[in-house]
Amino acid sequence: xxxxxxxxxxxxxxxxxxxxxxxxxxxxxxxxxxxxxxxxxxxxxxxxxxxxxxxxxxxxxxxxxxxxxxxxxxxxxxxxxxxxxxxxxxxxxxxxxxxxxxxxxxxxxxxxxxxxxxxxxxxxxxxxxxxxxxxxxxxxxxxxxxxxxxxxxxxxxxxxxxxxxxxxxxxxxxxxxxxxxxxxxxxxxxxxxxxxxxxxxxxxxxxxxxxxxxxxxxxxxxxxxxxxxxxxxxxxxxxxxxxxxxxxxxxxxxxxxxxxxxxxxxxxxxxxxxxxxxxxxxxxxxxxxxxxxxxxxxxxxxxxxxxxxxxxxxxxxxxxxxxxxxxxxxxxxxxxxxxxxxxxxxxxxxxxxxxxxxxxxxxxxxxxxxxxxxxxxxxxxxxxxxxxxx
Ligand code: PMP
Numbered sequence: 001x002x003x004x005x006x007x008x009x010x011x012x013x014x015x016x017x018x019x020x021x022x023x024x025x026x027x028x029x030x031x032x033x034x035x036x037x038x039x040x041x042x043x044x045x046x047x048x049x050x051x052x053x054x055x056x057x058x059x060x061x062x063x064x065x066x067x068x069x070x071x072x073x074x075x076x077x078x079x080x081x082x083x084x085x086x087x088x089x090x091x092x093x094x095x096x097x098x099x100x101x102x103x104x105x106x107x108x109x110x111x112x113x114x115x116x117x118x119x120x121x122x123x124x125x126x127x128x129x130x131x132x133x134x135x136x137x138x139x140x141x142x143x144x145x146x147x148x149x150x151x152x153x154x155x156x157x158x159x160x161x162x163x164x165x166x167x168x169x170x171x172x173x174x175x176x177x178x179x180x181x182x183x184x185x186x187x188x189x190x191x192x193x194x195x196x197x198x199x200x201x202x203x204x205x206x207x208x209x210x211x212x213x214x215x216x217x218x219x220x221x222x223x224x225x226x227x228x229x230x231x232x233x234x235x236x237x238x239x240x241x242x243x244x245x246x247x248x249x250x251x252x253x254x255x256x257x258x259x260x261x262x263x264x265x266x267x268x269x270x271x272x273x274x275x276x277x278x279x280x281x282x283x284x285x286x287x288x289x290x291x292x293x294x295x296x297x298x299x300x301x302x303x304x305x306x307x308x309x310x311x312x313x314x315x316x317x318x319x320x321x322x323x324x325x326x327x328x329x330x331x332x333x334x335x336x337x338x339x340x341x342x343x344x345x346x347x348x349x350x351x352x353x354x355x356x357x358x359x360x361x362x363x364x365x366x367x368x369x370x371x372x373x374x375x376x377x378x379x380x381x382x383x384x385x386x387x388x389x390x
Pocket of ligand 1: 103243249
């Protein structure tokens with residue numbers, strides 16, 4: 001059976017993680033992997049999560065199956081966070097717990113395939129490296145357009161609009177809700193307005209990936225673009241993740257939301273979602289979804305989580321300002337959002353940083369803004385500027 005298999009080239013980011021792990025030079029800076037780090041370079045468990053886990057440990061009486069819908073209350077409590085209080089009440093809004101944002105993306109694209117096998121997906125490049133394989137894995141065609149001009153450090157909005165103009169009714173448009181990965185370049189309010197008008201006019205179905213809500217400008221601010229789309233369009237798919245904003249990465253906590261338009265339609269769509277989920281994971285894992293539910297059920301723990309989220313966002317914003325103030329060529333980094341931005345470096349310059357300075361970032365120049373300790377920021381900036389000049 002296996003003799004015919006050809007080896008698959010390891011993802012360059014996974015190779016980078018391995019290289020960084022093997023490098024024991026003092027002063028190594030690993031800004032390749034996408035986890036939040038404190039000023040000391042640690043990724044601690046949020047105190048709201050620790051407290052919720054304690055409550056869970058004390059009160060959970062069984063580990064019997066929860067059923068295919070997972071923790072229903074978890075999905076209900078997330079709705080107002082993602083959609084705001086009003087939209088969260090709309091008829092026909094499905095919410096289903098998934099194993100991380102990846103699970104939600106896979107399920108959402110497989111749903112699109114089930115609904116219309118000819119669905120095409122508009123994808124702005126560069127995008128998160130996992131998007132194309134997930135979309136192709138669902139059997140869907142990708143239509144690429146240029147989203148970001150790396151050399152000019154700005155969004156190519158004309159190219160984006162041209163791609164939307166050329167779209168067919170029923171095409172799906174993958175959009176980053178906030179904190180664009182890998183560029184940090186988010187649409188502004190005017191651009192979101194044009195995108196939603198175009199989706200409504202052309203019958204394009206928005207598919208919003210929101211994996212970093214609260215790490216850009218704030219919980220509500222980061223969801224404004226998404227909420228505008230939900231107002232404007234009859235059908236919307238949302239892949240959400242709690243893995244970053246609750247810091248529970250390895251526990252795989254996410255949710256798929258679908259605006260279907262009516263309770264009747266929602267029943268049919270839901271039956272397909274369940275059928276697809278059944279073939280993949282049958283039931284989502286429980287632990288941290290239950291902890292998130294416990295946090296959102298308690299005013300006290302919710303407030304504590306929001307404070308911790310503010311703190312993480314504050315550190316990201318401060319680091320962005322520090323990096324931006326090091327040189328006018330890096331000033332754009334202060335205007336971008338979330339964990340990632342891209343340095344205008346060639347793969348050769350990125351490699352030189354690795355060899356000369358033990359600085360690890362993706363070949364594309366993407367780096368995790370909050371991946372470095374405070375004491376490493378100046379050294380990081382100086383090395384990047386040296387590489388840019390070299
Ligand atoms: N979407 C984007 C843009 C991401 O960057 C990530 C995580 N790197 C995800 C989705 C998936 O997140 P999760 O770890 O919850 O599967």
